Amino acid sequence: MNILVTGGAGYIGSHTVRELVNRGHQVVVLDNLTRGHQAAVKEGFLVKGDTSDRALLKQLFAEFEVDAVMHFAASSQVGESVRLPSDYYHNNVVKGLNLLDAMVESEVRYLVFSSTAAVYGEPREVPIPESHPANPTNPYGATKLALEGAMRWYGDAYGLRWASLRYFNAAGADPEGDIGEDHTPETHLIPLVLKVALGQMPHLEVYGNDYPTPDGTCVRDYIHVNDLAQAHILALDALAGGAPSSAYNLGNGNGYTVLDVIRTAGEVVGRTLPVKFTARRPGDPAMLVAGSDKIKSELGWQPLYPRLKDIIETAWRWHLSHPQGFEK
Known part of the structure; x- marks a missing residue:
C-alpha cells in the first residue's frame, strides 16, 4: 500500500x-x-x-x-x-x-x-x-x-x-540502535532517568510521592x-x-511505579540513580495500566518486549550511542 x-x-x-x-x-x-x-x-x-x-x-x-x-x-x-x-x-x-x-x-x-x-x-x-x-x-x-x-x-x-x-x-528504541527517543524538552521518564545515568542531569525529579499507589509515585504501563x-x-x-x-x-498490562522504573534503570546501567521529590504535576492520574485483550484477540497482537528491563536496555543502547540525540 x-x-x-x-x-x-x-x-x-x-x-x-x-x-x-x-x-x-x-x-x-x-x-x-x-x-x-x-x-x-x-x-x-x-x-x-x-x-x-x-x-x-x-x-x-x-x-x-x-x-x-x-x-x-x-x-x-x-x-x-x-x-x-x-x-x-x-x-x-x-x-x-x-x-x-x-x-x-x-x-x-x-x-x-x-x-x-x-x-x-x-x-x-x-x-x-x-x-x-x-x-x-x-x-x-x-x-x-x-x-x-x-x-x-x-x-x-x-x-x-x-x-x-x-x-x-x-x-525503548529500535534494537539496531540508530533511531530512538529524542524530545526537546524531554519529559518522558525513561530517557530522563538515562540522562541522569549519562551525567547530563544531577538527579531525577519525581513529581509527587503521595499518590495512592504502593510507594506513593505514579503507576504506568x-x-x-x-x-x-x-x-x-x-x-x-x-x-x-x-x-x-x-x-x-x-500496553503490556503491567504497572510500574516511577521508583520501580528508576530502580530497574539502575540495574541496567549498573549503579543507583539519585532522585529528588517535588510537587505533583497537574493533570497526572495516579495509575494507568492497559487492558489490551481486545487487540490481542481481534488482531493477534502480542508484545515482543513485555519486560521493563528489556525495554530500558534498548533505550540505554540508543542513549549510549547518541548521548546528544539526533544530530541537529
Missing part, C-alpha cells in the same frame, strides 16, 4: 515508518520538523510540511496515490497541555479535522490514529478496558478524544475507516515502541481486510 505518515520524523512515527518499509509498503512522511528529526527518517520519502496545509495534503494524496494515512502529528505533553490548551486544541483538533477533510475529498479510506490512554482520565478499574468511560483530566487527552469522536462521525457520514490506538507509555509499530501494521491490515473501525488499548 501507499501510506502517508504524518509526524513520521517523530519518535513513534519513525519506528513505524521503518516497520512499514520492512513490510514492503511505500511510505511518504509529512513532518514540519518542529519536534521531529530529519535524521530519524532512515526509510521512506520525507516532505517538510504541516497538516494544516490542505493543498499540500491533497497534492501528496494524488502524487503518491495514497491508500492510507497513519496520523502521529500532534502535541503530546500533559503538563504543557494544561498550560497551553489553545495550542493543543489548534494543533491536535483543528489540524486533525483538516486532515480528515482532505482525506474525504481525496477518497483516502483508511486512517490509523495515534491516540492515548489519557482519554480515560482517572481509572475506575485497572487494567483499563476500552469500554471504560472516557473522562480526560488534561487537554492533551481531551483533544485526542475529540478527534476520535470526529473520526466516528466521519465514518458514519463519509465512509472513513479508522483504527484508534490508545497508547499507554511508549518507551510501559510498551516498547516497536510493539506499537507492529500494532499499527496489524490495524491497517485489518481495515484493509474489511474489519470494522475500532479503538484499541496498547
Whole structure:
C-alpha cells in the first residue's frame, strides 16, 4: 500500500515508518520538523510540511496515490497541555479535522490514529478496558478524544475507516540502535532517568510521592515502541481486510511505579540513580495500566518486549550511542 505518515520524523512515527518499509509498503512522511528529526527518517520519502496545509495534503494524496494515512502529528505533553490548551486544541483538533477533510475529498479510506490512554482520565478499574468511560483530566487527552469522536462521525457520514490506538507509555528504541527517543524538552521518564545515568542531569525529579499507589509515585504501563509499530501494521491490515473501525488499548498490562522504573534503570546501567521529590504535576492520574485483550484477540497482537528491563536496555543502547540525540 501507499501510506502517508504524518509526524513520521517523530519518535513513534519513525519506528513505524521503518516497520512499514520492512513490510514492503511505500511510505511518504509529512513532518514540519518542529519536534521531529530529519535524521530519524532512515526509510521512506520525507516532505517538510504541516497538516494544516490542505493543498499540500491533497497534492501528496494524488502524487503518491495514497491508500492510507497513519496520523502521529500532534502535541503530546500533559503538563504543557494544561498550560497551553489553545495550542493543543489548534494543533491536535483543528489540524486533525483538516486532515480528515482532505482525506474525504481525496477518497483516502483508511486512517490509523495515534491516540492515548489519557482519554480515560482517572481509572475506575485497572487494567483499563476500552469500554471504560472516557473522562480526560488534561487537554492533551481531551483533544485526542475529540478527534476520535470526529473520526466516528466521519465514518458514519463519509465512509472513513479508522483504527484508534490508545497508547499507554511508549518507551525503548529500535534494537539496531540508530533511531530512538529524542524530545526537546524531554519529559518522558525513561530517557530522563538515562540522562541522569549519562551525567547530563544531577538527579531525577519525581513529581509527587503521595499518590495512592504502593510507594506513593505514579503507576504506568510501559510498551516498547516497536510493539506499537507492529500494532499499527496489524490495524491497517485489518481495515484493509474489511474489519470494522475500532479503538484499541496498547500496553503490556503491567504497572510500574516511577521508583520501580528508576530502580530497574539502575540495574541496567549498573549503579543507583539519585532522585529528588517535588510537587505533583497537574493533570497526572495516579495509575494507568492497559487492558489490551481486545487487540490481542481481534488482531493477534502480542508484545515482543513485555519486560521493563528489556525495554530500558534498548533505550540505554540508543542513549549510549547518541548521548546528544539526533544530530541537529
